[in-house]
Amino acid sequence: MILKDLGEFNLINRLSKRVRLSAGVVKGIGDDAAVLRYKRDRHLLLTTDMLIEGRHFLRSSGGYLIGKKAMSVNVSDIAAMGGRPLAAVISLGAPPSLGVGFIDALYKGIREVAEKFKIDLVGGDTVRSEKIIINVALTGEVKKGNLVLRNGASPGDVIFVTGSIGGSLSGRHLSFTPRVKEALFLAENYRVHSMIDVSDGLIADLGHILRDSRVGGVIYERAIPLSRHAKDFNSAVMDGEDFELVFTVPGRDADKLLKAWPFKTRLSRIGEICPCPRRLYLVAKNKEIQKIKPKGYAHF
């Protein structure tokens, strides 16, 4: 069998079944970041993401934006756990012909995000490669009571999304703000049952919550906040790289949260969790109910 037949998610599943974990692991493969035992009152978080030229970015976008993105995608995963970032190591693959100015700009972007979120840059690796490759690994910490996984959604929860969805590929995916302060506010003040950041697409990432929580959901087309860059509804909810937060809170807290929301970032109530395992229904604008498959971007 080849990777294309197996698919990205089956591959990760297959890998995760074959690892044995020590008692120091609170959550291994399968969430936005790994969760490790750390201090009396907090856990350590660890995540990594790799960007490859031609797949995630074009050289012509310039080092600065690419550096910002390489850091921000990792920060977004720490945020989705309810945590704050701590320290990063950065591995770089680059061809010998690459201008040093590109790397300078790349690190300017990296440093800017690091300073904004008070992340220490503490190491990395540099190798020769044909295409530019940037891998960031980032640690973070989360108060034990603030930890939010993908698997805690329960029937009666309301589904929310921050910001707006779609059109990211037209440029926004290089320059977005990871929702750290929003996630901290949520984790600190509400019973957030589940949370994920939107990298694979709203439908696919909500699908991860539904699968891991063994529940289903219903979402309303009219309630989903489309970006003005979005081409249409279908591509907006499938495309991915929005790096917004999708999360669920108990239904009785939903109005309180909407009223108390203190940020400029939009907050939208887009649906509810129901007991029907893994099923996802979309109520279209014409009130028609469609059953949808939680598919989105997969690498294979």
Ligand code: ADP
């Ligand atoms: P995200 O989009 O939030 O970064 P991914 O879809 O990349 O998450 O990964 C899903 C889960 O699978 C994560 O827990 C990640 O750590 C894990 N994972 C991805 N690739 C691998 C791999 N090659 N080996 C082990 N775990 C992996």
Ligand code: MG
């Ligand atoms: Mg994620």
